[in-house]
Amino acid sequence: MSVVDHRTAIAGPAKGKPNRLTKNLSSKVAAIPMILTALVVFVGCTIWTIVYSFTSSRLLPKGNFVGLDQYERLWGSSRWLISISNLMWYGVCSLVLTLVIGFTLAALLDRKIRFENTFRSIFLFPFALSFIVTGLVWQWILNPDYGLQGVVRSWGWESFSFDPLYNPDIVIFGILIAGIWQGSGLIMCIMLAGLRGIDEDIWKAARVDGIGTVKTYLVVIIPMMRPVFVTSLVLIAAGIIKLYDLVVAQTSGGPGLSSQVPAMYVYDYMFKAQNLGQGFAASTMMLLSVVIILIPYIYLQFKGTSRG
């Protein structure tokens, strides 16, 4: 208490009447980069793109508004539809598999095992690598002649066929294998942190009640870890929508258009095809999908804090 009194006593007369604007001036100056980033880049640039997605901009952004024309064309384009369907498949599979793998690995590591650190390092190291590196390695492993398919065939199973990167029907699963390799370690880490936060007494109580380990996880632990799951879900989902580099490295969107994704559509129309309007409309759709994911998350977070 006395400290506070001192401070006002010293600060008061020394500064005279505090001006509202110059009060805390250094802090405001220090925050200028943040304020500019928030207002100019995050708010300004986003709104700019949304506004220009209603124009007929092609080579250069133009101000003649054409309503929803760009969006109609976008949803009429087969390339965009392929992109969306790919993202859906990739998204659902990646979400489920990453959560299952992440949680299972975390649960196994949490069983008080030896070499826990070694195993954790092994599962997490791909996360340090870029999507480009990831994509290129898996492109090589999935090479039909020298890779996985070739190896199995050389074992005598001549008719074995697994060439996702050259087969339009399953190409997205080839990308999925690489994506999960890169990203599941992160989710394992988050899940492990969540498991470590669970009270030891819960386990004792479960043991006293004679509930088996697996059942305890399914019935008691997982429901308790709801916030961790929600966080993981949002993280994975945000990553899925951004999916780009991995596809560029692994397939460049091919064979044909079969592994196109929305981020690639945006890039190609903005910087290659010089059809800015389409790029703007497509990126606005990407934002929209993030908003749809984020709103329930913010709602849940808010509800969580207000409940105490």
Add this chain to the structure above:
Amino acid sequence: MTGPRGPKPKRRFSRNNIFIYGTLLLVSIYYLLPLYVMVVTSLKGMPEIRLGNVFSPPVEITFEPWVKAWSQACTGINCDGLSRGFWNSVRILIPSVTLSIAVASVNGYALSNWKFKGSEVFFNILILGAFIPYQIMLYPIVILLRELGLYGGLTGLVMVHTVFGMPILTLLFRNYFSSIPDELFKAARVDGAGFWRIYFKIMMPMALPIFVVAIILQVTGIWNDFLFGVIYTKPDLYPMTVQLNNIVNSVQGVKEYNVNMAATLLTGLVPLVIYFASGKLFVRGIAAGAVKG
């Protein structure tokens, strides 16, 4: 009641343990395989690759692919190998990491100790901004950089990295500075220290571990960036990841898988070294970024 007393001794090879270690070992293969394949392929000669498969260990170890990847590999524009991309990446990395951490640490400090009216609003916009897909901001930033005369150069890219690193780094520093006891700050104020003096003399030295975490986060993040590099720089300034992709996915010439894998491994080496050297700090960095973001 006779018989053994005390808890039943645990058997080391119970069925449970075999299951746990078995699963973990099996899964480890999936995670380690690509690393193994990269190393093995990069040490083989091309004739050996054509005869065998990706998993077979090299019979005759050769370092030629590494040399070629570093100094001779072609991207279609030039043939001076990955070294160009490496040095570009270094030239991007050092100023980007320094600037983004300097800005974000001061920012986090201002947000936790020197709150002003509206500071929380800006901070919340910043955090929400981290979720906006970059794609929607790409083009307006091109215009902004062009207006500033920075489009296509390294300075522009450094600014882009600073801007997009800000949400997570600011959050990291704000949370750390908030956890430092308030009394310390108040005592410094009583002694008459101002904003910058408290930052440089008290807060910064105390936050050294979090600076290390931030450096790890930024070095791996910026080194691995592809999208910003390809959009905001000219081809002769492309960072290593972009150049790597151009080398491996170039359509001209015969595919030299060993050179490709050597190049891939070279590009991945920097984040890998950081990862294995930093250990727990890396985990702390991603946890701070992930759980609270």
